[in-house]
Amino acid sequence: MQPQNDETINFAAPAAGARVTGPAEAGGGTYGRAAVPINNVRPTSPASGPTVAAAAGGTAGTAAPNKPGPASSPAAGAVRAASKTRTRLVVALSVVIFLVAAAGVVGLVRPGPVDRWLGAAPTTSPTPAPTTPEASPTPVLVAAAGGGTALTGDGVTRAIDPLVKSAGLGSKVHVAVLDVASDEVLYARNADTMTTPASTTKLLTAAAILDARGPSYRLSTRAVAGGQPGEVVLIGGGDPTLATAKNTLFPGAARLDLLAAQVKKALGTARPTRLLYDTSLFSGPETARGWDSSDIAYGQVSRIQALMVNAGRVRPIHNEFGGDPRSSNPADAAARAFAKMLGVPSSAVKKGKAPAGGRQLGIVQSPPMVQLTDWMLEQSDNTAAEALGRQVAIADGKAGTFDNATDAIIARMRALGLPADEANLYDASGLSRNNGISPTMLTELLAYAASGQQPALSSIFGGLPVAGWSGTMTKRFVKPAPNQVGQGVVRAKTGTLSGVNTMAGVLTTADGRLLVFAIMASGSGNAVTGRAALDRVAARLVGCGCS
Missing domain, CATH: 3.40.710.10 (DD-peptidase/beta-lactamase superfamily)
Structure with missing residues (x-):
């Protein structure tokens, strides 16, 4: 039986004939209001x-x-x-x-x-x-x-x-x-x-x-050149709404596919061969004291890391009963998704640290903080x-x-x-x-x-x-x-x-x-x-x- 942890939201499909106000009608994606x-x-x-x-x-x-x-x-x-x-x-x-x-x-x-x-x-x-x-x-x-x-x-x-x-x-x-x-x-x-x-x-x-x-502050996810030839570093900015591509879970979210396009443009004819991901913005335990052992298993929350996509979900969905499957390592999963977009093999994806002063290859930003707090609440x-x-x-x-x-x-x-x-x-x-x-x-x-x-x-x-x-x-x-x-x-x-x-x-x-x-x-x-x-x-x- 699923534990009663926190609230759950019904994102089920609307009934036939129901009018749906999508992101375009609502002004390109909204969080509450x-x-x-x-x-x-x-x-x-x-x-x-x-x-x-x-x-x-x-x-x-x-x-x-x-x-x-x-x-x-x-x-x-x-x-x-x-x-x-x-x-x-x-x-x-x-x-x-x-x-x-x-x-x-x-x-x-x-x-x-x-x-x-x-x-x-x-x-x-x-x-x-x-x-x-x-x-x-x-x-x-x-x-x-x-x-x-x-x-x-x-x-x-x-x-x-x-x-x-x-x-x-x-x-x-x-x-x-x-x-x-x-x-x-x-x-x-x-x-x-x-x-x-x-x-x-x-x-x-x-x-x-x-x-x-x-209310206007945004969280940034960046990619910089690494310390070795062909190396790219993905730097997590702590954005919980970062997505791999356009989806309806977080309307208007920053996207890794757009970041990958920026990186490719910045590199020109050069091809990346290795990807590091930097999660140093967050540190310490990834779960809190007082959480139930089933909270992550039942998808009530993800391990808290500075890099994740779709809030650590395995798929960009939101189930009616809150049991969204979560990745056991959200940062690694996000990095591997990004590597695939860049054509970097999974075997060349490692956790690491961005070099000081590394050349920025691309940046994507979250919606404004007021929209992030809207979503959270x-x-x-x-x-x-x-x-x-x-x-x-x-x-x-x-x-x-x-x-x-x-x-x-x-x-x-x-x-x-x-x-x-x-x-x-x-x-x-x-x-x-x-x-x-x-x-x-x-x-x-x-x-x-x-x-x-x-x-x-x-x-x-x-x-x-x-x-x-x-x-x-x-x-x-x-x-x-x-x-x-x-x-x-x-x-x-x-x-x-x-x-x-x-x-x-x-x-x-x-x-x-x-x-x-x-x-x-x-x-x-x-x-x-x-x-x-x-x-x-x-x-x-x-x-x-x-x-």
Whole structure:
């Protein structure tokens, strides 16, 4: 039986006669950017999927064991401790819109749940080619009123406390709910205590890499001349979306066939006879502490190496149940595929190091970082999360290892003024059962991202799956009927491990208030029942007139 590790996405073929929006229609390949409809009535059964708006632009050691924090009970109008208070736009929520201009391309990125507040229709824009110069995001703050009647802690407690305490949710439940405009904690249950976050860990990873690199940064895969005649060196840049050729797994991905064409052109009549591949950008263990032994076997994640194609998959596919076969040595497999394109025999492919100052023969670049984080969040891609986590460490001048990545992510959270002492990470994806994050950490992060104080972080919202429509939320909030109120309104990162169900995101209430929330439960004997119980809590918040 396949383990319940993380979320799985259905990429099955559409039904006969169904209209498919491909990369050409969506602007040349997109990663998320799903936008909810702009209307004043929440759909109970969406007639069509959301439109798509593409955005351009892009210390080693052992982590300490999780520390139990003080349990919190639900309290009306609970107020955060002064040590956790940050400067925030409180009078009016400022939602950041990125207008990213690159070679005449403009992309619109905004938090989906507040689209209708902004009153603008979602747009579609083409994704720039990898050779496009880096975009320079210009933040434009648009004031959005707190909207409607303010909620009270007592009202929210009456509404959701019975659901939070239901047996179906699990034996161990941690919840935090925050009104973004008023900066008031409306509900807190074990909110400051770390618990297993599963894939909600990816929210920290996304925020950290966007803070470190910015939304327009691209990852480069290069080929240089080796130290011997006829020798070519393929240098891995840590791009988890690198592909062998055009495919539908990662639209707009950098491609080895294009790199091979550049190398052939640069060499002219000379023929390469030997290929080295350099994976030195990443180092240390290739699997994390706390991963299940079956995670790689069942295709939940690949061995983390600086060079891989199709995220280490044996074939560029994505199965409905997540069991994509993975290579036992992704870098070697990628190098052999590249060697074949160059006409180099497999026997002449070796792992090695690029010479200092080697002449560059070609370069291909990933989509912008904002699109990589979109993909990671929407599809809950564990391999992408681990690769991007190591990029945070590299941006901070550290080696690309698991420990350095997790240390760097937490350091970024601390630098942003977030309660980093309530996060303890062993990986960047959430597959590790050793990870611990509190609901407060997650809601503080989401509220900070919505505040506009660090414009790059607002990009997170574009990648969050939309209830009933996209990514890991496609089949959520569909049934039973009470949960359907959340369709198109709840946008959240979900997390699933065996016995663990989590969700953290943003929603608007019936009164028009913007809330961020984190619901983290473990001890549920049935994954389907546990997720449905979790959805009921979020749906109740959507329909809440909790004044």
